[in-house]
Amino acid sequence: MTDADRPASGADADDADAGDRAISDDADADDSAASTDTAPEVSRRSYLRIAGGAVGAAVVAGTVGAAVDGLAPTVDIEDGDDVAPLLSDVSDGETLVLPQGTYDLRGDVSIDADDFTVHGNGSVIRTYESYGHELALAGSNYEFSHMAFEPQNGSDDSVWMTLWPYGSDWHVHHLAWLSEKCVPSESIGSTIRPGVESGSEGNLTDLWLGAGVGDQQGNSHVHCFGSVDDDLWIRRSYFYQGGVYGANSSSERVRNEGTTHFEGCYFENCYSHSIRTGGHFQDTHVRDCVVTLTERGRVPSNPAYSTNIFRGVWAWHGPVILEDVHVSAQTGRRRTDARALAVEDRRIVQASYIDYRSGAYTGPVGQPDRVWIDSSVGSEPRTDPPDACVTTPEEAYLGTTAPGGSLARPSMWSGCDR
Template sequence: MARDQSVPDDDGQHGNDRLLDRRSLLKWTGTTAAAALATTGVATAQSSRSEPEAADPSAMSERTLDVSDGDDLSSHVSNSSNGELLVVPEGTYKWNSRVSFSRRNWGIRGDGDVTIMIPSSWGTNGRQEFLLNVTGDNVLVENLTFDSDGRPGVGMRCIVDTVASIRDIHIANDGPRTWDVAHTRAFAVGAGSSNGHVELDGITIHNNGNIAQYNGGHSRVGVWCSRSGRLTVRNSVFSGFPNNAIYTRMPGEMLVENCVFANNSPSSIRLGGDNEVVRNCTFYGDFSLDGTTSSYPGRGVTNASGIMADRRERASDGGTVEDCSFIYRDVSNATGAVRMFDNRRLTVENCQFLLDQSNVPGVGIQRRTTVDVSDCIFDTENDSGASALGGSSSNYGTVRNISVSPGLSNGAASADRDDLEFDWDRAHDYPNPSFDDSDDDGQSEDDEDEDENELPNTIVFDGDGSQEISEYRFAVDGEIERSEYHSEYGTGGEFVDDDVVEGWVRGGVDGFRFEGELADVELDGDAIVRVNGIEVDPDEYGNEDEEGNENDSPSDLVFDGEGGQEISEYRFVADGEIERSEELSEYGTGGEFVDDDVIEGWVRGGVDGFRIEGDLLELEVDGDAAVYLDGERIDPDDVGDDGQNGSDDDDESGSDEPLLNSVVFDGEGGREISEYRFAVTGEIERSEYHSEYGTGGEFVDDDVIEGWVRGGKDGFRFSGRLTELEVDESATVHVNGVSVDPSRLSL
């Protein structure tokens, strides 16, 4: 059941009577707040941009569920339809069955205090055991508490085209504490469109896990995202997660603000990319504050860092941490409050560190990197002697305006002063913080109206209430914006390019504003098309196509489990852009982007569909799923080499196909440790698809990995060729799926 979350004694939490006035820091640096932000272009851009779109409940019709205390809500949710906002009356209910569907303009909202009891065994034997798995678009989940008599991994998956909002969700029960099994992620979210946005606001999860149970990367994650759209997490609390509180491998923007994190391993936030910002968050490393443990009897590791700067898979170098507070007092291990891992550069500014644990530095270094640190305070209340900046001076770019307490070590750089102190008024409390809802996004509604009116022309695709899908595509020689005013129950379309939009309507309306001339309009279906309010014939546009290249249209690729109970795993590579198609999918899992042009995934009975540009270069299926390309069933073995989609130019030139080779170290369930080391001439990435209960290895250099397995599997993808391969003990080694003896290879 839900725990009694004790509130720390104010006298204990705010015992520092030497509070720093923030204005004194700004006066000391000789700057204003605006000037401080101006030193970082990323921070300025993030701060000044308008608030992205959130889920729109006005596109949904409210329906109050006729339920009583103890009733099963899952059956009501399963039977809901597009365009409905389910309102759950105050009470306590059950959720007996997992729900998976695709919905548009759909939501569920609690009216008052709504508690939903979850079976105690859920989410403890697989990462995909979600109580709700919803795809589609314009999805809203709001004001619900999930609880249980046991320790299930309560989880929700929400993958949309453009927009979803998940607000005021409380997972009240403790999370699982089981070894060597996968745990379901609390939230697996993302927007497929690069213009899309998923927001999580007001999430509270005190997971209270055993953070040593990393389980080879299969244990519980707070928030997972690997999609192209923007992710925002704000006003939320995450604690006690053994596999990161927020774990992203995404090319899109991320903003985490006004949140509290405590005792998460190997980090609270995995940060990687110039478009990722963490702002006004507080990080605690102190086991005395909650029920989190770190017990590892001969197995398991922990690293309770606040920020882990990581660039693997779809992440990249860069990131900004600003206006944050870090408090480290009692954790079993942490490389640093801020931990530099694979990410090669990071900006840390206007932050404060309270370092009361001697072996936890403010910034810890694990890889070759450059960190810019400015306007920061490093303090201690017990003269811990911890290092403010770990590593060496070569790991830092700009270090300016820092204050390091006499009770700490400066570390890799000299301090400007030593008398500024940690300000508890700037830090959020834990475990029950009070968030300030006042956000200044710098954009007024009048500004948005002006933006809408700047584009003088309109084009509308009206499904006219039909149940049939009408697909459309249009191009202009100017700018395009989606018009909410001219849309109703539509899907919003996708920007194929800045001046090209593709989409579909089923009964609803998609409307856009644009400037310039319409260069092309295509319609497959019976939707009505209006330009500037006048109905038009799409065939009247685009007849002067220069080359008439109809083959440029995307192909449909579908993996159909055909209702079977067995899992079919798949992997494919294209030489162009890949997008997940909700229209072609049904009860699927959506796959994961291993690279921009590589997808891996699986289906069990359901259907995963994709649209791909260009040729299909590689296709692998392990299982009985049927594969369809543009509606015709194909044999995966015919793809590539001399198959119909292979290119004669591909030959052996793997340089244009990134990370198409694989190497797997398989402990085969044994109890002995097998150490390994390998090197390549190209790039290396860890492959979740080829790994199971492994340790992940460590990068000795960009092209060299060392690691070990005990029973589990560590898998990697790489480009180029192997130059070194060593294995100690009995692990089996597979290269590109073929078992090899490293001692017999000529490298």
């Protein structure tokens, strides 16, 4: 694609027959592949105004003690207590700060309030198969942060914590999921199901999602299905064997009217859904991100997505702009049917294309006539996480980059694929 051929931002495509040809949530048609040779500056909305911003700022990087001791608890509870009642009782304008500890979640939680702050102070929340393990957040201008979720008697959908942040101008940050989510190959697994109301913004920041979500190549840690109606930003977060399903494949009945942007994120072995994104009538930005295939872990086996399929950046619905993005789509046993870049071109999709401004990539490009690659894009991508990205669970839920410390906990892998 030459610069002259490059579509205007937000260009609409023929959406005819969309209602008659609704594609199911987990049905992904493959794109044709062709190789190109060579292969990221972005503008974005102002960062979300957080009512509890001073709370997040108080937990400064440094020693583990500084991270945990940054806020005085607002409740007096003991290790092993059930935090579900406390969380469920959060009301408008409330600030709930837990003492640093290890607590149980013995029931589903729903918080429906505005201007609230929940800060875990680096606590670990244990979940159990015999209790509820869904946490739904709704409202406006809220903040939820600094805790880890640890399954105790299983690692699949029967015990895995699923987070549902909905509403307007919300910020969810400094969270970690410990252990693996080993859902079977016939199941679709996801960890976070976000929703953003029109005219607002949602932010997911400093998340450790470094545990796989199962044996299904369509699994994703963050799944946006018809609920993101404005800007969702995902920043400085680590994904392993499950990326972001940020653009749905269905008709207007369930499509996202907004889009999902990325900054400073790392995606390792996320297969068909590493960065799947795109917005209706608007630009989508991906900046300072690394997408790579490594030899760690096993390859998901579900044949429905064809063996070893991989898409680094998959553009849907309008322009996806890449800046300082590095994609490595070739390595050893994972080379089969890999796409560094892919553009969806079904009729239900608006005029999609990739504007690759800087970075580097290896691997084939699907729909090369719809991928505009700047001459500065190189062919030797970095494969390590971006400098600002969290790289351990402790960096996420404790809010610190300092190694060790008496309060740091080891990652609790269940042996799903290690």
